[in-house]
Amino acid sequence: MEENKRVIKDCKAVIIGGSAGSLQALLQILPFIEKPISFAIVIVVHRKQSDEQTLEALLALKSQLKVKEVEDKVKLESGFIYIAPSNYHLLFEKNETLSLDTSEKINYSRPSIDVSFESAAEIYGNHLIGILLSGSNSDGTIGLRAIQAAGGISVVQNPLSADMPFMPNNAILHTTPDFVLSTDEILEFIKEINQAL
Numbered sequence: 001m002e003e004n005k006r007v008i009k010d011c012k013a014v015i016i017g018g019s020a021g022s023l024q025a026l027l028q029i030l031p032f033i034e035k036p037i038s039f040a041i042v043i044v045v046h047r048k049q050s051d052e053q054t055l056e057a058l059l060a061l062k063s064q065l066k067v068k069e070v071e072d073k074v075k076l077e078s079g080f081i082y083i084a085p086s087n088y089h090l091l092f093e094k095n096e097t098l099s100l101d102t103s104e105k106i107n108y109s110r111p112s113i114d115v116s117f118e119s120a121a122e123i124y125g126n127h128l129i130g131i132l133l134s135g136s137n138s139d140g141t142i143g144l145r146a147i148q149a150a151g152g153i154s155v156v157q158n159p160l161s162a163d164m165p166f167m168p169n170n171a172i173l174h175t176t177p178d179f180v181l182s183t184d185e186i187l188e189f190i191k192e193i194n195q196a197l
Contacts, residue, residue: 011039011193012127013076015120017113017143019046019135021163023055026133028183029190030081031062037194040076041065042098044084044116046109046135056083072100084111091116092123107139117143126151129193131186133157135167141174148175155179155186 018025022045030041047055059081060067068080076082076096084090088100090111106112117130117140130147132140134157144154154177159165161182171177181189 010127011129012078012124013040013042013120014129014131014190014193015042015044015117016131016133017044017117017135017140018133018157019109019113019137019139019164019167021134021136024134024163025157025161025183025186026059027062029187030059031064032187033063033065033190033194035064035079037065037079039078039194040080040082042076042082042084042090042116042120044090044111044113046111046113046139047086059083070098070100073097084116086111089115091119094123096123107137109137109139113140114143118146121146121150121152124150124152128152129155131155131157132168132171134162134164136164137167138170140167141171144171144177145175148178153178155181155189157186158182 056067065081068082070082070085076098087110088102091099091101093099106115120128128147130144132144148154156168156171156177158180159168162168
């Protein structure tokens with residue numbers, strides 16, 4: 001893995017965004033994160049409404065961490081995986097709850113990665129890590145920039161390891177990520193963050 005450029009202290013949340021090809025990356029990462037962890041993991045991926053329960057069920061089956069269904073005003077707690085439901089933007093509130101929003105699509109997507117990344121950055125600032133995975137549009141780049149501006153850490157999947165490299169390539173082109181990592185390295189990075197807390 002790359003030499004650490006920045007270190008995060010007291011991580012409250014790791015937010016992961018992705019689109020086409022990101023499921024494979026998630027399955028190479030999430031099942032291998034051992035509990036307990038001292039932060040929440042929030043997943044924001046583009047998906048069809050017909051796939052509403054498929055991702056939750058799959059990750060609940062594969063992961064050692066418990067998957068919590070996201071409902072409006074649910075409290076974000078460490079040690080759980082939260083998955084943004086289809087057809088809603090996922091927002092973070094000051095009282096550490098999650099809220100759901102049905103405003104217009106951003107980057108043709110709802111949930112939008114940018115919307116969730118920016119919202120999380122506003123609440124968690126330098127206690128946040130944002131990870132952008134495989135995908136075929138530009139969603140997530142602006143959000144990663146917001147995370148960095150708030151003092152958080154930005155991680156981009158190495159395009160060479162992505163099924164759809166456009167999304168990570170776009171982020172690398174338009175931001176300066178703190179880390180560009182393969183899926184194996186992302187897993188090790190998350191483990192290291194947990195051990196450091």
